[in-house]
Amino acid sequence: MDAKSLWNDLQKLRATAPLVHNITNFVVMNNTANALLAIGASPVMAHAPEEVEEMVGIAAALVINIGTLNRDWIAAMALAMAAAKAKGIPIVFDPVGAGATNYRTQTCRELLQRTAPTVIRGNASEIMALIDASIQTRGVDSSATGSAAEAAATSLAREYRCVVVVSGATDLITDGTRKNYVRNGHALMTKVTGLGCTATALVGAFAAINPKALSAASHAMATMGICGELAAAQAAGPASLQMHLIDHLYSLDQEAISRLLR
Amino acid sequence: MDAKSLWNDLQKLRATAPLVHNITNFVVMNNTANALLAIGASPVMAHAPEEVEEMVGIAAALVINIGTLNRDWIAAMALAMAAAKAKGIPIVFDPVGAGATNYRTQTCRELLQRTAPTVIRGNASEIMALIDASIQTRGVDSSATGSAAEAAATSLAREYRCVVVVSGATDLITDGTRKNYVRNGHALMTKVTGLGCTATALVGAFAAINPKALSAASHAMATMGICGELAAAQAAGPASLQMHLIDHLYSLDQEAISRLLR
Amino acid sequence: MDAKSLWNDLQKLRATAPLVHNITNFVVMNNTANALLAIGASPVMAHAPEEVEEMVGIAAALVINIGTLNRDWIAAMALAMAAAKAKGIPIVFDPVGAGATNYRTQTCRELLQRTAPTVIRGNASEIMALIDASIQTRGVDSSATGSAAEAAATSLAREYRCVVVVSGATDLITDGTRKNYVRNGHALMTKVTGLGCTATALVGAFAAINPKALSAASHAMATMGICGELAAAQAAGPASLQMHLIDHLYSLDQEAISRLLR
Numbered sequence: 121m122d123a124k125s126l127w128n129d130l131q132k133l134r135a136t137a138p139l140v141h142n143i144t145n146f147v148v149m150n151n152t153a154n155a156l157l158a159i160g161a162s163p164v165m166a167h168a169p170e171e172v173e174e175m176v177g178i179a180a181a182l183v184i185n186i187g188t189l190n191r192d193w194i195a196a197m198a199l200a201m202a203a204a205k206a207k208g209i210p211i212v213f214d215p216v217g218a219g220a221t222n223y224r225t226q227t228c229r230e231l232l233q234r235t236a237p238t239v240i241r242g243n244a245s246e247i248m249a250l251i252d253a254s255i256q257t258r259g260v261d262s263s264a265t266g267s268a269a270e271a272a273a274t275s276l277a278r279e280y281r282c283v284v285v286v287s288g289a290t291d292l293i294t295d296g297t298r299k300n301y302v303r304n305g306h307a308l309m310t311k312v313t314g315l316g317c318t319a320t321a322l323v324g325a326f327a328a329i330n331p332k333a334l335s336a337a338s339h340a341m342a343t344m345g346i347c348g349e350l351a352a353a354q355a356a357g358p359a360s361l362q363m364h365l366i367d368h369l370y371s372l373d374q375e376a377i378s379r380l381l382r
Numbered sequence: 383m384d385a386k387s388l389w390n391d392l393q394k395l396r397a398t399a400p401l402v403h404n405i406t407n408f409v410v411m412n413n414t415a416n417a418l419l420a421i422g423a424s425p426v427m428a429h430a431p432e433e434v435e436e437m438v439g440i441a442a443a444l445v446i447n448i449g450t451l452n453r454d455w456i457a458a459m460a461l462a463m464a465a466a467k468a469k470g471i472p473i474v475f476d477p478v479g480a481g482a483t484n485y486r487t488q489t490c491r492e493l494l495q496r497t498a499p500t501v502i503r504g505n506a507s508e509i510m511a512l513i514d515a516s517i518q519t520r521g522v523d524s525s526a527t528g529s530a531a532e533a534a535a536t537s538l539a540r541e542y543r544c545v546v547v548v549s550g551a552t553d554l555i556t557d558g559t560r561k562n563y564v565r566n567g568h569a570l571m572t573k574v575t576g577l578g579c580t581a582t583a584l585v586g587a588f589a590a591i592n593p594k595a596l597s598a599a600s601h602a603m604a605t606m607g608i609c610g611e612l613a614a615a616q617a618a619g620p621a622s623l624q625m626h627l628i629d630h631l632y633s634l635d636q637e638a639i640s641r642l643l644r
Numbered sequence: 645m646d647a648k649s650l651w652n653d654l655q656k657l658r659a660t661a662p663l664v665h666n667i668t669n670f671v672v673m674n675n676t677a678n679a680l681l682a683i684g685a686s687p688v689m690a691h692a693p694e695e696v697e698e699m700v701g702i703a704a705a706l707v708i709n710i711g712t713l714n715r716d717w718i719a720a721m722a723l724a725m726a727a728a729k730a731k732g733i734p735i736v737f738d739p740v741g742a743g744a745t746n747y748r749t750q751t752c753r754e755l756l757q758r759t760a761p762t763v764i765r766g767n768a769s770e771i772m773a774l775i776d777a778s779i780q781t782r783g784v785d786s787s788a789t790g791s792a793a794e795a796a797a798t799s800l801a802r803e804y805r806c807v808v809v810v811s812g813a814t815d816l817i818t819d820g821t822r823k824n825y826v827r828n829g830h831a832l833m834t835k836v837t838g839l840g841c842t843a844t845a846l847v848g849a850f851a852a853i854n855p856k857a858l859s860a861a862s863h864a865m866a867t868m869g870i871c872g873e874l875a876a877a878q879a880a881g882p883a884s885l886q887m888h889l890i891d892h893l894y895s896l897d898q899e900a901i902s903r904l905l906r
Contacts, residue, residue, distance in 0.1 A: 139521045147673045147689055149409045149450075153575035158620050163575065164479065164521035165409055168452040171485035178482065178520065188673075190692040190716075192452070217688065220702065223695035258702065259663045259688035311894060313677035313687065357891025358682050367619025370573060401783045411671045411712075415837035420882050425837065426741065426783035427671055430714040433747035440744065440782065454714075629881025632835060 121300055121338045123378040129330050129339045130372065134160035138180035138328035142321060143167050143197050145187025145216060148314030151362065152183075155318045158369035159343070161325040167196045176203040181328035183321050184237070186227060187216035187260070187314075194227055201235035210238040210327035210336075214320040218242065219249025219257030232280055238327055239337050240276060241285035241320045244269035251275050270294075283333040285323065287316055291341045293334060300338040303382035304345025306352035312362050319344045322369075346380045347372055383562055383600045385640040391592050391601045392634065396422035400442035400590035404583060405429050405459050407449025407478060410576030413624065414445075417580045420631035421605070423587040429455055434462040443471055443590035445583050446499070448489060449478035449522070449576075456489055463497040472500040472589035472598075476582040480504065481511025481519030494542055500595050502538060503547035503582045506531035513537050532556075545595040547585065549578055553603045555596060562600040565644040566607025568614035574624045581606045584631075608642045609634055645824055645862045647902040653854050653863045654896065658684035662704035662852035666845060667691050667721050669711025669740060672838035675886070676707075679842045682893035683867070685849040691720045700727040705852035707845050708761070710751060711740035711784070711838075718751055725759040734762040734851035734860075738844040742766065743773025743781030756804055762851055763861050764800060765809035765844045768793035775799050794818075807857040809847065811840055815865045817858060824862040827906040828869025830876035836886050843868045846893075870904045871896055 139162045144152055149165055156163035166175045169192075176182055182204040184197050204211045215228040228250055232240070240247070245257040251272040269286045277284040277296035286292040291302040309315050322344055326336035350372075351364035401424045406414055411427055418425035428437045431454075438444055444466040446459050466473045477490040490512055494502070502509070511517040513534040531548045539546040539558035548554040553564040571577050584602040592598035612634075613626035663686045668676055673689055680687035690699045693716075700706055706728040708721050728735045739752040752774055756764070764771070773779040775796040793810045801808040801820035810816040815826040833839050846868055850860035874896075875888035 141521075145689070146408055146670050147677050150412060150575060150674060153409050154620060154624075157573045157575055162521050164482065165407070165450055166479070166483070167450065168485060170453070171483040174483040174485065175521075178518075188689055188691065191694075217690070220688065221690070221695040221698040223692060223698065256702075259665075259686050259699075311681045313674060313681055355891075356888075357894040358678060359887040359890035362678075363621040363625060363887060364618075366621035367617075370619040403783075408670050412674060412837060415671050416882060416886075419835045419837055424783050426744065427669070427712055428741070428745070429712065430747060432715070433745040436745040436747065437783075440780075625883040625887060626880075628883035629879075632881040 121335065121342065123381045125335065126339045126342055126381065127374045127377050129326055132329045133325055136329055137162045138325065139164060139178060140181045140183060140321065140324045140328060141166065141175050141179035142183045143193065143200055144183060144185035144317060147187060148317040151314055152317055152321045154366050155369055156321055156325055158366045159322060159325055161328065167193055169196050169199055172196050172200040173203040176200050176207060179209060181210045181212065181324040183212045183324040185214040185216055185317055185320060186224060187317065189227060197231055198234055201231065205235050210333065212239045212241065212320055212324040212327060213237040214317060215240065215242045215246045215250055217257060217260045218246040219255045220259055225249050236280040237282055238333050239283045239285060239323050241287065241323055243316060244286055244288055247276060247284060247286050248272040283337050285337050285341060287319055287341065293338045293341060295334045298334060300334065302338060302341045302345055304342055304380060305348050308352050308355060308358060308361050309348045311358040342381055343372065346376060349380060350376065383597065383604065385643045387597065388601045388604055388643065389636045389639050391588055394591045395587055398591055399424045400587065401426060401440060402443045402445060402583065402586045402590060403428060403437050403441035404445045405455065405462055406445060406447035406579060409449060410579040413576055414579055414583045416628050417631055418583055418587055420628045421584060421587055423590065429458045431458050431461055434458050435465040438462050438465040438469060441471060443586040444473045445586040446473065447476040447478055447579055447582060448486060449579065451486065451489060459493055460496055463493060467497050472595065474501045474503065474582055474586040474589060475499040476579060477502065477504045477508045477512055479519060479522045480508040481517045482521055487511050498542040499544050500589055501545045501547060501585050501599050503549065503585055505578060506548055506550055509538060509546060509548050510534040545599050547599050547603060549581060549603065555600045555603060557596045560596060562596065564600060564603045564607055566604055566642060567610050570614050570617065570620060570623050571610045573620040604643055605634065608639060611642060612638065645866065647905045649859065650863045650866055650905065651898045651901050653850055656853045657849055660853055661686045662849065663688060663702060664705045664707060664845065664848045664852060665690065665699050665703035666707045667717065667724055668707060668709035668841065671711060672841040675838055676841055676845045678890050679893055680845055680849055682890045683846060683849055685852065691717055693720050693723055696720050696724040697727040700724050700731060703733060705734045705736065705848040707736045707848040709738040709740055709841055709844060710748060711841065713751060721755055722758060725755065729759050734857065736763045736765065736844055736848040736851060737761040738841060739764065739766045739770045739774055741781060741784045742770040743779045744783055749773050760804040761806050762857050763807045763809060763847050765811065765847055767840060768810055768812055771800060771808060771810050772796040807861050809861050809865060811843055811865065817862045817865060819858045822858060824858065826862060826865045826869055828866055828904060829872050832876050832879065832882060832885050833872045835882040866905055867896065870901060873904060874900065
């Protein structure tokens, strides 16, 4: 990954404003929509079984996030994922809280086995739980380190022939063979709810305009990390970080990317 | 519309704090409630079929927004709209994403035909889709211009004998005969999710204290536009614009209205 | 209550990061999660009947908030409360809008009678409505004063053998015998949606690490009030107050507690 290719993707994203269809959790819907608008995409949230397939039909990417799942929402997710696969648009999957309850772990596995996504993004223990059901996640926060999850990420990427992102102090992005690392970001970001979900949504936005999923996911994670650093430098705490982060997604330019990308 | 009548309405709103009952979408609930509190109203969100009629019974206005609709919520909306009609309080309707899926377009038509609202507020393509099912909305963002929607707005206002608001760079407010235009606002507002929904909720607040719907809706749109301009002048991006906008709804005074109203 | 014991609790909270399981309303989920993260807890939102008992199994406290209740959510709340009781972790209950509709009032009573909570936190009219069904709440905002609710709070605390918090300009915290008063806070906080819900969630966080419920609830209310004052001093309106409040929950230190606790 280099600064030039990230900047090219970002320019394309802003020029084309791809429609990103999200079936996501109640906690982050507002921030997710705002992050997608700020980066240049056009977000839509829709979960009714009567409309998800039609909405996928006009979308350029589908983002699935199980953060506040229940039976009805899972059914809608399955419908939407199948429609996205049939249409050939990228599917990004966020297994929020996999490993915290069997319900979450099993739901993820069933959805993934039914329709393999283009990218899976989670924290270390979520990714590990998708490979090994004995892994315990502490709520929605990771209880494992990124390096411990590296083997799980590789296995998962190979199992579903997809790209896997393990976010953490250093983000790992792998297709099961190649590995990218993003070292951008700031510790205060872990004190803002749903920034992992925002990263997932941004992967959807980049994947909508870049068919190379490893590259798209890496660009999205670097964008999050760089804007997080810029935001943290101005923030007095997690709430002001959240605000500055969205503002920086909107104003991010080539100079900042070149200067900060690690 | 003149600055004096807007200021009078705003003072009345702050003095009486009307209860505004919202059945709205998950993305904007928090911002909608905060905007209503900031402008001086008292918001309540309730969607259980067991309570919506009773909640309407203590409310001064009802706001219906289909942004994240499903079957259960639609049933609650129909119940609440009928109760509001029977009680004689204003009903404000926001057809979020009409034209994006048949489900949204048909749901809007069924709800409107069952109970005509006092005001319908949407962007250009949403308003056009309610008249002509062949109009395609791109997700929840308008794909048509305000001027192109003017004929549709007039037809829609006549069909339901209501006021129709088409928001855009210039807002049109019409009862099918008279037309008001509001030229306030700022382009950055389109990068904040749900500001259209906020406008709809403010229409509910003004309609709660002003029985002349054309005037109430015009005052609400002007309030949004003026506060949006004030906020944009301070904002570094869409998230800080959102924050400043709510703050300005709270502190808006006669001087700013007189100076900025266009 | 003294500054030293509050500071000790806060240090313990930050050191242990207890998992707080929330079944709460759509309006406040994001702010609740952010407030819990900022104060040092680890929040999780989960409402599916298939997983709430398992999630309680890994949680240190359960927070129940009926703000946007419906039948399915009530069933999940009942399951989770029973599981929390069986496990012996604190249950904090927020009767949002009790007294506004019979549905809310009755739902609260049924849930409370089935499983007595550790703490109930509401505004004056909500607390009064739980004792006397003839009390009318105006939406979700209190229509009674704190002092008028003092007798109701005592009765309620004795009925369920729990701690009751009546928030207002002065907060009352009682176990039916002892009474604490917190005089911190700022009037502008009433213009921010869901700060009562945030207070309830903070009670959950403090109760997770302090088994003395009267003390834990008092510490939580004082923390809200102090951070609200610090935030109001910097705020231009309700939205900036919300942001600064979360930032201050994150950075609150012993000096500010000692200086401001009333």
